[in-house]
Amino acid sequence: MKKILFGIMTTFLMVLIIGCSEQEEASSEASNEEASKDQTITFGVTPWTSTVPPTKVAGLILEDMGYTVEETKSNVGGVFMGLSRGDVDVFMDSWFPMHKVHMDKFGDKLERTAVSYPKAETGWVVPAYMEDVNSVSDLKGMEDQFGNKMYGIEKGASATKESEEMIKAYGLDMKQVNSSEGGMMAQAIRMMNQEKPVVFFGWRPHTMFNKYDLKVLENDKGFFAPSSVEVVTNRKLSEKAPEAYEFLSNWSISIDDVEQMIVEIEEEGRDPEEVAQEWIDNHQEKVNEMIPK
Amino acid sequence: MNYFHFPLEEWTNIFVTNWLLPVMGGFFNQISVVLDSFITSMTDLLIAIPPEVITIILILLSWKLAGKGIALFTLIGCLYLGSVNLWDGAMQTIAVVIVSTFMSVVVGVPMGILSATNPMINKIVRPILDFMQTLPSFVYLIPAILLFGLGGVPAVISTFVFATPPAVRMTTLGIQQVPEDVVEASRAFGSTPSQLLFKVQLPLAVPTVMAGINQTIMLALSMAVIASMIGAPGLGSTVLSGISTVNVGLGLTGGLGIVVLAIILDRITQGLGRNAS
Numbered sequence: 001m002k003k004i005l006f007g008i009m010t011t012f013l014m015v016l017i018i019g020c021s022e023q024e025e026a027s028s029e030a031s032n033e034e035a036s037k038d039q040t041i042t043f044g045v046t047p048w049t050s051t052v053p054p055t056k057v058a059g060l061i062l063e064d065m066g067y068t069v070e071e072t073k074s075n076v077g078g079v080f081m082g083l084s085r086g087d088v089d090v091f092m093d094s095w096f097p098m099h100k101v102h103m104d105k106f107g108d109k110l111e112r113t114a115v116s117y118p119k120a121e122t123g124w125v126v127p128a129y130m131e132d133v134n135s136v137s138d139l140k141g142m143e144d145q146f147g148n149k150m151y152g153i154e155k156g157a158s159a160t161k162e163s164e165e166m167i168k169a170y171g172l173d174m175k176q177v178n179s180s181e182g183g184m185m186a187q188a189i190r191m192m193n194q195e196k197p198v199v200f201f202g203w204r205p206h207t208m209f210n211k212y213d214l215k216v217l218e219n220d221k222g223f224f225a226p227s228s229v230e231v232v233t234n235r236k237l238s239e240k241a242p243e244a245y246e247f248l249s250n251w252s253i254s255i256d257d258v259e260q261m262i263v264e265i266e267e268e269g270r271d272p273e274e275v276a277q278e279w280i281d282n283h284q285e286k287v288n289e290m291i292p293k
Numbered sequence: 294m295n296y297f298h299f300p301l302e303e304w305t306n307i308f309v310t311n312w313l314l315p316v317m318g319g320f321f322n323q324i325s326v327v328l329d330s331f332i333t334s335m336t337d338l339l340i341a342i343p344p345e346v347i348t349i350i351l352i353l354l355s356w357k358l359a360g361k362g363i364a365l366f367t368l369i370g371c372l373y374l375g376s377v378n379l380w381d382g383a384m385q386t387i388a389v390v391i392v393s394t395f396m397s398v399v400v401g402v403p404m405g406i407l408s409a410t411n412p413m414i415n416k417i418v419r420p421i422l423d424f425m426q427t428l429p430s431f432v433y434l435i436p437a438i439l440l441f442g443l444g445g446v447p448a449v450i451s452t453f454v455f456a457t458p459p460a461v462r463m464t465t466l467g468i469q470q471v472p473e474d475v476v477e478a479s480r481a482f483g484s485t486p487s488q489l490l491f492k493v494q495l496p497l498a499v500p501t502v503m504a505g506i507n508q509t510i511m512l513a514l515s516m517a518v519i520a521s522m523i524g525a526p527g528l529g530s531t532v533l534s535g536i537s538t539v540n541v542g543l544g545l546t547g548g549l550g551i552v553v554l555a556i557i558l559d560r561i562t563q564g565l566g567r568n569a570s
Contacts, residue, residue, distance in 0.1 A: 077539040105539065151443060155521075155530055156537030177443050178534075179524040186438035193314055269302075 039241050040068040044079035044088035048181060050205050050229075051093040053261035054116055054253055056276035058092055058231075061287060062244055076102070077156065080232075084109040089237050090248060092116065095227040098158045103232070113248050114231040117255040121216055122159065123224040124150065124166075125202030127192050128213035135218040136170055139199065143173045151184045151200035152176045159201055159224075166223045203227075205259035207266045229255075246292040257283075314439060321440040332392050332445040336526070339384040344375060347384075351557060358564025363557075370553035379528060379550045386527030386554065389445055389520065390513045393452040397509045401457045402502060405464025410490065415465065422458040430455055430516065434523050448516075448525030456512035463505025467498030503566030510562055514555050528554070 041062050043055050059069040072079075072088055076099070082088035084106035094103075096112070103110060126133050133139060139146070150167070152160050155178040163176050179187075184200050185208065191198035192212060202208060202216060231251050238245040257279060264275045280287055339347070348371040356364035374383045408415040430451055437447035471494045479493045495502075521529030528550045535544030 075537055077537050081539055101538070154537050155534035156540075177524050178530070179438070179443055180522055182435045183438050183443060183523045186435050187443040190314075190318075190439055190442060193318070 039066075039244070040070055041241060041244055042070045042072055042082075042087065042089050044082055044091040045071045045073045046076050046079055046091075046093060047073070048093065049207065049262050049266060050203075050258065052265060052272050053258050053276060053279075054092040056272045057253070057279055058090070058248065058251065060273065060276050060280060061247065061291065065243060065247065065291065067241065067244055075154070080106060080110070083232060083234050086234050086236060089234050089240070089244075091232045092251075094230050094232040095120065095122075096230055097225070098122075098162075098227055099232075101158050109235055110232055111235050112230050113233045113245070114251040116229045116231060116251065116253050117258070118228050119226040120204050120229050120255060121226050122201075122203040123219070124163070124199055124217045125208070125214050126197075126199050126217060128215055129195060130197055133197075133199075133217065134215070135220070136166065136172075136223075137220070138217075139172055139174070140170060142197075145197045146174065146199055148174050150174050150176050151187050151198070152178045153181055153184055153201055154178060159203075162223055163201060166219065166221070169221050169223070170219075205255050205262055207259075207263050210259065210263045211267070243292050247290055250290040250292075252290075309436070309439070318440070322442075325441040325446045328392070328441075328446045328449060329444070332388060332449060335392055336385050336388040336445075339388055340381055344371070344380050347371075351561075354561050355557060355564070358568060359560040363560045367557050370557060373553060374550055377546050377550070379531060379547065382526070382528045382531055382547070383550055383554055386514070386517050386529065386551070389448055389452065389517070389525055389527060390510060390554075390558070392445075393449045393456060393513050393516075394506070394510050396449065396453050397457040397460050397513070398506055400453075401460030401505075401509070402464050405461040405502075405505075406468065406490070406495075408461065409465040409468035409494075410486075418461065422461055425454050426458045428454075430519055434519070438523055443524035445525050447523050448520035451520060451523070452513045452516040455516055456509045459508035459512065460502075460505045463508065464498065464502050467501030467505075468494045470501065471497045499569040500566050503562065503569055507559060507562040507566065510558050511555060514551060514558070517551055 041059075043059060045051055045055055055071065059071070063069050072082060074082065079088060079091050080099070080102040083091055086109075090113075093116075094112070096103075103112070124136060133142075150163065150172075152163050154160065160176065160178055166172075167174055167176065177187075188198055188200045188208075199217070202214060208214060231248050233245065233248060237248075261275050261279060264270045265272050348368070351371065352364050352367050355367045374380050404418060408418045433454060434447070434451055437450050441447045441450060468490075475493060475497070476489065479489050484492065517525070517527060517529035518532050519529070521527065521533045528547050531547030532544050532551070535541070535547055
């Protein structure tokens with residue numbers, strides 16, 4: 001019995017080894033072709049929903065150009081740290097002036113390579129059923145209805161700082177409660193389900209505008225100017241992978257397209273790569289313009 | 294391996310949006326309100342007492358229960374918390390730890406006693422405990438917000454899920470470890486099952502139970518940083534804002550604060566366990 005078992009085991013192992021070595025041969029052939037390029041482009045990916053579509057689209061195009069694409073997930077601080085060290089080559093979703101803090105920290109090692117879309121709205125958001133609240137100054141005097149709370153994203157985010165400053169500037173009797181995008185949205189959904197007053201931090205592109213009837217509050221003190229969403233790369237990328245760098249510097253995409261893709265990924269549960277490929281197929285001309293000849 | 298599609302994701306979402314939130318939302322809101330007032334009053338109390346008084350109490354406790362060295366460490370640790378301006382944060386963290394530990398003990402110890410005396414319950418409880426300990430806490434952090442709102446409450450609930458199992462397991466273990474001949478002897482002298490439990494088994498199990506509670510407190514503290522991702526106030530949020538802005542100094546300052554609290558609480562509860570035996 002033992003012998004039979006042993007026989008089965010060895011055959012199984014042999015098959016495995018042969019199978020694996022065949023695979024290795026296949027992949028080594030591929031890598032021989034790429035030896036001339038042997039290039040891996042690493043994308044930094046934050047947990048934000050707006051990061052996924054541009055990263056996937058650019059990643060697929062770079063793969064078509066013959067690069068190997070990898071993704072490193074981290075929070076925004078980690079991504080910029082990686083960019084400065086060169087562990088990460090590209091970050092597709094930097095928001096200016098919001099991320100200027102990080103740029104200033106590692107300034108000489110990074111560069112702002114391209115503008116994805118120039119005017120992304122950010123600011124405080126309330127549900128549409130709050131008819132009397134249209135600007136931040138309207139909140140004055142009704143803070144207690146909101147439980148004196150405003151919900152924000154991560155504690156270290158620049159938007160969080162800006163919200164704090166806005167609370168001071170308007171003299172609002174409110175405290176900002178910080179968690180994360182998911183935490184804030186969960187709380188907002190909870191309040192909106194009960195049709196209660198709630199104010200939180202919102203930005204486009206985001207599915208929240210698609211799923212719920214929301215409005216961005218105006219403010220007359222110049223807070224939350226529309227952001228410019230840009231591609232940031234490590235300075236060495238232009239030497240390391242000139243073609244990839246050139247493609248990225250030609251990069252742009254419309255905010256509506258990004259939002260549409262986010263909705264498809266988030267709400268309809270579609271595979272991000274599939275959605276990105278669809279965009280590429282529908283915008284072949286635009287893609288061809290971006291790819292260096 | 295994809296022989297059939299198991300629509301767990303869809304089912305869960307339907308369950309949450311169509312039943313859990315609309316039907317049970319009010320009930321969970323009630324729990325949230327009660328727990329919130331509990332946490333808030335605890336926090337306010339700890340912050341209202343002058344830091345010097347709390348420090349002196351902690352030093353006396355650690356001296357009595359854990360010796361001179363730890364008393365000195367407590368003094369230095371409290372001075373550190375004050376000097377880096379984290380005293381209030383530390384008190385907020387302790388408040389969350391106290392409330393969640395209290396809940397864990399109130400639920401966990403009786404649960405442990407039941408499982409020790411009733412093999413059937415033990416069979417049911419053990420896999421649930423395994424589940425609670427191994428399910429990644431991130432899985433239930435966000436759902437906790439949907440039910441309880443942002444802030445201290447979901448943090449306490451998540452900490453409760455994470456930190457209760459040791460209290461249950463160690464209580465069960467402590468009771469089962471009572472020597473068989475002692476149990477036999479008390480039965481022979483005609484003790485009822487409840488007398489046996491309260492006069493023989495539990496007193497002998499106290500050191501083990503205390504070790505379990507000590508573990509619970511440590512786990513509750515280790516949840517501090519994770520819980521701050523869902524708006525729990527305290528040292529965790531200091532660490533988190535330090536990490537997310539790549540401010541290593543701030544992260545370390547907050548992290549050391551958590552370590553200080555952990556060591557003080559650990560030694561004091563260990564001392565309690567030793568004294569009980």
